[in-house]
Amino acid sequence: xxxxxxxxxIRAWGQQIREKNKRGLPWLGERDPYRIWLSETLLQxxxxxxxxxxxxxxxxxxxxxRDLAAAPEDRVLKLWEGLGYYSRARNLLKAAQMxxxxxxxxxxxxxxxxxxxxxxxxxxxxxxxxxxxxLPHAVLDGNVYRVLARFYDLDLEVPGTAAxxxxxxxxxxxxxxLDPAAWNQAIMDFGALVxxxxxxxxxxxxxxxxxxxxxxxxxxxxxxxxAKKPKRLRVLHFLRLDRAGEVLVERRDNTGIWAGLWQFPLxxxxxxxxxxxxxxxxxxxxxxxxxAQQALHGxxxxxxxxxxxxxxxxxxxxxxHQDIRAWVHRFEPAPALAAKGGRGRKGALNGVGGExxxxxxxxxxxxxxxxxxxxxxxxxxxxxxPRVLTRHLETTDA
DNA sequence: AAGTCGGGGAG
DNA sequence: CTCCCAGACTT
Numbered sequence: 001x002x003x004x005x006x007x008x009x010i011r012a013w014g015q016q017i018r019e020k021n022k023r024g025l026p027w028l029g030e031r032d033p034y035r036i037w038l039s040e041t042l043l044q045x046x047x048x049x050x051x052x053x054x055x056x057x058x059x060x061x062x063x064x065x066r067d068l069a070a071a072p073e074d075r076v077l078k079l080w081e082g083l084g085y086y087s088r089a090r091n092l093l094k095a096a097q098m099x100x101x102x103x104x105x106x107x108x109x110x111x112x113x114x115x116x117x118x119x120x121x122x123x124x125x126x127x128x129x130x131x132x133x134x135l136p137h138a139v140l141d142g143n144v145y146r147v148l149a150r151f152y153d154l155d156l157e158v159p160g161t162a163a164x165x166x167x168x169x170x171x172x173x174x175x176x177x178l179d180p181a182a183w184n185q186a187i188m189d190f191g192a193l194v195x196x197x198x199x200x201x202x203x204x205x206x207x208x209x210x211x212x213x214x215x216x217x218x219x220x221x222x223x224x225x226x227a228k229k230p231k232r233l234r235v236l237h238f239l240r241l242d243r244a245g246e247v248l249v250e251r252r253d254n255t256g257i258w259a260g261l262w263q264f265p266l267x268x269x270x271x272x273x274x275x276x277x278x279x280x281x282x283x284x285x286x287x288x289x290x291x292a293q294q295a296l297h298g299x300x301x302x303x304x305x306x307x308x309x310x311x312x313x314x315x316x317x318x319x320x321h322q323d324i325r326a327w328v329h330r331f332e333p334a335p336a337l338a339a340k341g342g343r344g345r346k347g348a349l350n351g352v353g354g355e356x357x358x359x360x361x362x363x364x365x366x367x368x369x370x371x372x373x374x375x376x377x378x379x380x381x382x383x384x385x386p387r388v389l390t391r392h393l394e395t396t397d398a
Numbered sequence: 399a400a401g402t403c404g405g406g407g408a409g
Numbered sequence: 410c411t412c413c414c415a416g417a418c419t420t
Contacts, residue, residue, distance in 0.1 A: 043415045050406060050414085084404025087418075141415045159416095161399075167419045188415060197413065198409060225412090229401090257403065319404055320413090387405065 002210055006151060007174045007183075009206040013194075014186025023048075023189060026055065034065045035108035037117075040124045041092055045085060046199035048192075054083055066105055069096040077384040078262055084258055086384075091119030109133050122168075129181040138171035139184045141165075143191025148174075149223035150195060153212030158223045231323040235286075235314075237295035238328045238389065240262040241306065243374070249383065251371040257322070262383040264328065265372065268297035288313065292329035305329040312396075317388040327372045 017023070025048065027039040040059055042051040057079055062068035068076070073093055080089035095117040099107055107128065108114050114125040126137035138144075143159055148170050156163035176183035194201050202208050202218055213219045241248040241264075249262050288311035296303045313327035375383070380393065 028402070030410090040415060045403090045414060045416050046405080047407070047414050071408090082405075085416085091417085119417070123416060127415065139415070142413070143415070159399095184415095192415085228412095259403085317405095321402065322404095 002152075003174050004327075005210050006207055007176055010174075010190055011176050011183060013206045017183075017186070017189055017193070023193075025052070026342065027131075027184065031132055033128055035059065037095075037107065037114075037120070037124065037128050038092075040127045041088055041119055042083070044088060044124070045128055046083065054079070064105075065096050065099050065107075073260065077389075078382060081261075081384040082387055082390065084387075086261060088119055090254070090260055094118045095120065097377065107132070109135075111135065111137050118174055118331045127184065128245040130184050132179055134179075136172075136175060136177045136180045138168070138175040138180075139172050139188065140168055141188060143188045143195075144171055145223050146197065147187060147191045147195045150200075150213035150219055150270060151207060151211050153216050153218055153222065155218075155222070155224050157226050163223075168321050220285070223312070229321075231319075231321055233323045234325070235269060236292055236324060236326045237267045238326065239267065239292075239299060239301070240264045240328050240330045241301075241332075242330065243333050244310075246295065246376050247376040247380065248372060249375050249380075250373075257319075258386045260384075262385050263389060265299055267298040269298075286314075288329070291327060292331075295327075295329060296331070305385060307334045312392060315388055315392065324388065328389070328392050 018028075027035060028035055030039075039051070039055050042054050042058070058068075061075075061079055062071060071093065073090060076089050076093045077086060080086060080092075083089075097115060099105060108116070109129075111125050111129045114120050114128050115122070120128070123139055123141050127141045129135040129137045130139065145163075145167055148167055149158070152170060154163075154166065154170075156166060158164075158167075171187075174187075178362065194205055198220075202211070202214055202219065205211065205214075208214055211219075213222045239248075248265060250265055252263060254257050254260050254262050289308055292311055293303055294309055296306065309330040309332050311327055311329045312327035315327070317324040317326055385393065
């Protein structure tokens with residue numbers, strides 16, 4: 001009953017929006033599964049305005065899935081730089097390679113087939129299935145959760161398995177099976193433009209007279225979200241070692257935060273060391289130079305070979321689950337040692353006498369377990385760094 | 399079921 | 410500040 005009213009009116013509302021051409025987004029009306037998949041992956045947990053420039057950049061760099069599949073991972077990560085959730089980028093490449101290798105460059109034309117691609121979850125599979133292939137699968141994203149929670153005044157906590165099942169059921173119940181693509185577009189647009197999180201425009205809502213939450217006065221309480229945990233406080237010390245136009249960088253491994261990105265050698269006080277994890281109070285008295293030396297020691301670098309050139313920080317870097325205070329400590333070769341030149345080619349200057357940058361790691365006893373290398377400043381631009389470091393690089397013009 | 403994974407814009 | 414965004418994956 002209410003389902004029918006909801007579907008009819010939201011569908012009509014969507015048609016109006018399309019005619020007025022609100023949100024002139026490039027993937028609207030798109031049928032190419034590659035472009036749809038690309039845009040949906042870019043937009044996972046990402047606002048449209050934020051992802052839009054990346055969409056254009058990727059499409060220009062990789063017009064087809066074959067172009068993407070042939071790309072080196074570092075190039076994909078570089079294009080993704082700044083967008084966050086970097087496993088999306090690596091999964092994007094993996095999925096492209098799978099499509100080319102296993103399906104001759106054609107995307108699977110079923111929900112289940114799409115779902116098997118890395119980085120393609122319930123939402124993205126439904127989006128590609130409906131937008132590219134017209135299949136009757138309802139999308140369930142943040143917008144749809146909110147719209148359904150309000151219209152039916154559902155008080156289940158999200159995220160949660162119970163809620164997911166119920167909302168998915170509702171979403172498919174109201175799906176317009178005559179035009180799944182237009183419907184999915186309409187309900188998401190409706191959530192983004194009318195039934196917004198903070199200030200929903202109930203005065204102009206086409207289903208206000210049937211909205212459960214509006215009738216019950218619970219609009220701003222829907223959907224019910226779970227309580228958030230406090231953020232973990234971390235203090236990171238990056239060591240920026242410069243020598244003769246080069247800087248030492250290392251590649252992070254493929255797990256955890258900033259997976260696969262590049263960074264300056266990083267030292268972080270072990271969490272288990274000391275009374276407890278760092279607290280905000282502990283940071284006020286933090287002496288940059290002392291921290292720099294501590295980091296140098298922590299990374300096993302002979303402090304005698306490097307002279308301190310100052311620190312920038314703390315760079316406050318807020319993530320959804322971490323509160324990061326980052327420092328970048330700069331060092332250059334100690335003058336005394338530089339004068340000695342070739343004494344010990346494995347010394348602090350590591351390769352001054354013509355060793356290739358390809359020889360990694362050996363920085364005065366620095367561990368070789370990581371993928372470290374000296375790189376010319378001009379080449380830094382080709383590597384993907386975490387935002388906290390690109391911001392630092394921008395202000396220091398390196 | 400809970401934890402992890404980024405970054406930015408709006409209010 | 411807080412919230413949350415065209416979520417997915419791991420444990």
